[in-house]
Amino acid sequence: MPTTLTGKRIVLGVTGGIAAYKAVELCRRLVDAGAHVVPVMTDGAERFVGRTTFSALASEPVQTSLWDGADPIPHTTLGQSADLIVVAPATARLLSAYATGLSTDLLTNTLLATRAPVVVCPAMHTEMWEHPAVQANIATLRARGVHIVEPESGRLAGGDVGAGRLAAPESIVAMIEAVLGSGGDLAGMKVVVSAGGTREPIDAVRVIANRSSGKQGYAIAGEAAARGARVTLVSTVELPVPAGVEVFAVETAAQMASALAEHAPAANVVIMAAAVADFRPVGPVAGKTEKLKKSQAVPEIVLEATPDILAGLGANKPNGQVLVGFAAETSDLVANATSKLRAKNLDLIVANDVTAEETGFQHDTNAVTLFAIGEPAVVLPLADKYTIAAGVLDRVVALRAAR
Numbered sequence: 135m136p137t138t139l140t141g142k143r144i145v146l147g148v149t150g151g152i153a154a155y156k157a158v159e160l161c162r163r164l165v166d167a168g169a170h171v172v173p174v175m176t177d178g179a180e181r182f183v184g185r186t187t188f189s190a191l192a193s194e195p196v197q198t199s200l201w202d203g204a205d206p207i208p209h210t211t212l213g214q215s216a217d218l219i220v221v222a223p224a225t226a227r228l229l230s231a232y233a234t235g236l237s238t239d240l241l242t243n244t245l246l247a248t249r250a251p252v253v254v255c256p257a258m259h260t261e262m263w264e265h266p267a268v269q270a271n272i273a274t275l276r277a278r279g280v281h282i283v284e285p286e287s288g289r290l291a292g293g294d295v296g297a298g299r300l301a302a303p304e305s306i307v308a309m310i311e312a313v314l315g316s317g318g319d320l321a322g323m324k325v326v327v328s329a330g331g332t333r334e335p336i337d338a339v340r341v342i343a344n345r346s347s348g349k350q351g352y353a354i355a356g357e358a359a360a361r362g363a364r365v366t367l368v369s370t371v372e373l374p375v376p377a378g379v380e381v382f383a384v385e386t387a388a389q390m391a392s393a394l395a396e397h398a399p400a401a402n403v404v405i406m407a408a409a410v411a412d413f414r415p416v417g418p419v420a421g422k423t424e425k426l427k428k429s430q431a432v433p434e435i436v437l438e439a440t441p442d443i444l445a446g447l448g449a450n451k452p453n454g455q456v457l458v459g460f461a462a463e464t465s466d467l468v469a470n471a472t473s474k475l476r477a478k479n480l481d482l483i484v485a486n487d488v489t490a491e492e493t494g495f496q497h498d499t500n501a502v503t504l505f506a507i508g509e510p511a512v513v514l515p516l517a518d519k520y521t522i523a524a525g526v527l528d529r530v531v532a533l534r535a536a537r
């Protein structure tokens with residue numbers, strides 16, 4: 135029976151890590167599933183596994199060099215003909231070269247010479263994986279739409295235990311299938327996401343802002359696009375735009391409300407991750423308020439309520455739309471989140487405790503609880519915001535499927 139991999143041309147990049155032996159199993163599984171696998175090994179990889187092993191199992195002999203074969207430009211031939219490139223294991227060196235566009239060998243040249251989707255599966259020691267330089271490269275690649283299969287925790291070379299072990303071949307195959315498949319479990323959907331904190335002008339230079347960084351909203355937008363959705367992101371912040379995401383820049387709650395009024399009605403899923411100001415200065419002062427002379431009274435800022443955008447979207451929710459809100463709480467998380475879920479006519483609310491360390495505003499990590507009416511709460515423990523985004527979208531997909 136044909137599978138999503140049948141007939142697909144997959145370049146399997148293998149770099150020099152101890153986990154290179156596991157790429158042999160990955161190669162075999164891809165070939166068994168009907169893919170045409172072309173292995174490309176780096177010099178480092180050849181120190182760990184022999185090229186004969188891959189040549190015997192793959193659909194074509196291993197390629198290792200820009201210069202040795204009959205093809206004068208093997209990297210463009212490989213890059214242009216690939217349906218997908220997977221790098222497993224990906225060393226810290228490969229991640230760095232790919233993130234900075236450094237082309238030193240056949241594999242790095244091929245990665246730069248392709249428009250095919252790329253799946254990268256890092257594997258290294260925990261200290262290296264957690265190093266800020268490596269994490270920054272991962273974030274860069276993710277922001278460009280590269281699919282990352284995170285390493286697992288477990289026993290590493292030398293007997294250490296920690297995060298960094300190459301993901302299991304079945305997890306890598308599942309990611310490849312999702313990317314190559316009908317585009318993932320949000321294929322054909324229109325998803326609208328809001329991100330960042332609004333800024334409400336006091337005068338021409340001053341604003342009332344909040345601590346939201348927009349990172350969680352961007353992670354959700356990127357993950358939804360990776361799963362096949364057409365994604366519109368209404369954002370107050372400038373972060374690297376994930377591949378396949380269309381961004382509309384706004385600043386105030388009123389601008390965000392009108393952008394959402396335009397884009398939300400046609401959406402299958404709307405996710406309000408933005409931190410919208412509840413109050414704004416009444417009639418902001420034109421020009422800049424100058425510093426006071428000693429005799430003058432301190433100016434007062436008079437505030438008025440902004441419209442609750444999410445409640446408005448809930449009140450006018452089209453049939454079948456999944457509407458997701460966020461609840462940033464400092465106390466009574468369960469009671470507050472579930473009452474917002476009902477009051478704003480939401481399908482799902484993502485609640486986080488913004489007083490906890492390493493969660494919520496400005497952090498790269500988050501920990502949330504998901505509430506849906508009539509469903510048990512789902513806890514997504516402390517993880518990077520991409521993992522949280524995946525967990526939120528898993529719930530969205532499940533809620534749609536249950537209808």
Ligand code: CTP
Pocket residue numbers: 387406407408409410411412440441442443444445458459460461462463474
């Ligand atoms: N929200 C909104 N418009 C507002 C305020 C909030 O759309 N004017 C949305 C946020 O994007 C978020 C959700 O409502 O998805 C919850 O926001 P939050 O500020 O936590 O709740 P509020 O309803 O404003 O209640 P409170 O501030 O009293 O906790």
